[in-house]
Amino acid sequence: MIDVANFVEQRRVIYTSILSDLIKAKTVNPPGDEYLAAKIISKRLSKIGVKYKEYEKKRHRTNIVARVGNEKGKSVLIATHLDTVPAGDGWNTDPFNPVIKDNIMYGRGACDNKGQATAALLVLDFLKGVEKDLKNQYIFLFAADEEMGSSLGLAYLLNDNLLSPDYAIVVDVGGEMKKIDVAEKGVLNLKVVCKGRQAHGSTPHKGVSAIANMSKFIAKLDHYILKHQLHRHLSRPTINFGTIKGGSAPNTVAGSCELVINIRYLPSQTPEQIVDELKKLSERFGEFDFDVLIKVPPTELSEKSVLVETVKKVAEKHGIAAKPHGLSGATDAKSLILHGIPAVGFDFADDNTAHNANECCNLANLFKFVEVMVGICLELDQQ
Ligand SMILES: [Zn+2]
CATH class of the missing domain: 3.40.630.10 (Zn peptidases)
Structure with a gap:
């Protein structure tokens, strides 16, 4: 040889x-x-x-x-x-x-x-x-x-x-x-839409700001750890706030706010469980819809x-x-x-x-x- x-x-x-x-x-x-x-x-x-x-x-x-x-x-x-x-x-x-x-x-x-x-x-x-x-x-x-x-x-x-x-x-x-x-890890891109109620910008109390509600949800998620079982070789699951857009004009209460999050998840989790968990978590902050954009398994x-x-x-x-x-x-x-x-x-x-x-x-x-x-x-x- x-x-x-x-x-x-x-x-x-x-x-x-x-x-x-x-x-x-x-x-x-x-x-x-x-x-x-x-x-x-x-x-x-x-x-x-x-x-x-x-x-x-x-x-x-x-x-x-x-x-x-x-x-x-x-x-x-x-x-x-x-x-x-x-x-x-x-x-x-x-x-x-x-x-x-x-x-x-x-x-x-x-x-x-x-x-x-x-x-x-x-x-x-x-x-x-x-x-x-x-x-x-x-x-x-x-x-x-x-x-x-x-x-x-x-x-x-x-x-x-x-x-x-x-x-x-x-x-x-x-x-x-x-x-x-x-x-x-698996990859899950989720679109989260918060619905509010539009009103004139001079009377914000008459509407429901989707931006304000979304920001409360984000604050909650920021340090939140999704339910999982520890993995020998993988660190815990993460959530990244990738993009956000909301509202239509400075003088209008935002009727809608859209956030896209990128989640990296473990073999002990499923996209369905994750969406359920986030849905429950969002309930106290207003009206939210969740839409799976991309999912790739771990x-x-x-x-x-x-x-x-x-x-x-x-x-x-x-x-x-x-x-x-x-x-x-x-x-x-x-x-x-x-x-x-x-x-x-x-x-x-x-x-x-x-x-x-x-x-x-x-x-x-x-x-x-x-x-x-x-x-x-x-x-x-x-x-
Ligand atoms: Zn490269």
Whole structure:
């Protein structure tokens, strides 16, 4: 067997420049234009002799799927994405012209998710060299549209049956290899409408202000904790007051006020229970209606899953204590689990740089991660 550390060392320069090229290929979503980054990936795939397919639900929104190993074995998906969020303000360098300082590369997408895509490509490069010994098939996804809901990316590939792996590892969760994402909260967006009674602004006592009543309800909710059972890996449920609008004119008592709240909930709760609980709570503040806008269930994977155990075991061999962990936000691991595919999140990036100014990627961590991921693939191959 080829020595992984040596293999990685010898390709450090090539892959550092691939990451730099990927950052220069501007794929801010919207509009995405992932084809620009996909060109760099596909060029490398051809060079290392890996077959791949490109899928575009919409022109220029390219997804690349590359496979290595034995197609008759189990299949393990390693998912990354090629789109980024906009640069935003506050950068010390040009976000689309990466610079390296102290072995850290700065640029938009460096750690969300182009650094991970680069790492995945190098893992693939290694596995190609040992392909004839592999029992499983490893599927590498370089997806479009992750930052805007994945409907042109992973969700499209899953819904159209273009991808149906037995297991998946999503490399897009931060955690510096210390966290294995095994649980994600549910999401519930609720529209709350408070009804009042209009009156002339000079005689507010003749009406009922929907704004005043809504604000009382908000004050109540502000420190309210929804009923739930504690979860091993997830923090308690939260309520965010996302948007509010109300009233029609300064000199009219507000007849209506509309609030949209974003709730992150636990497996012990259901949207129906939550709505009931809030309804009861609102009764003393006036007339309220509740409308569910979006609901996405919480997901979790057993810690005994071979995937979790393998990641833990291999990380440990590399001196890293990786522990099961829950996320308040949602990643592509959630969509995979909802499609019946056991999935975890595992990543080398730190939690604070994605979506921020001066986004960066620690190159030492990237190449260390490659070694760990190769180890995970080879270990899964023994199962
Ligand atoms: Zn992101």
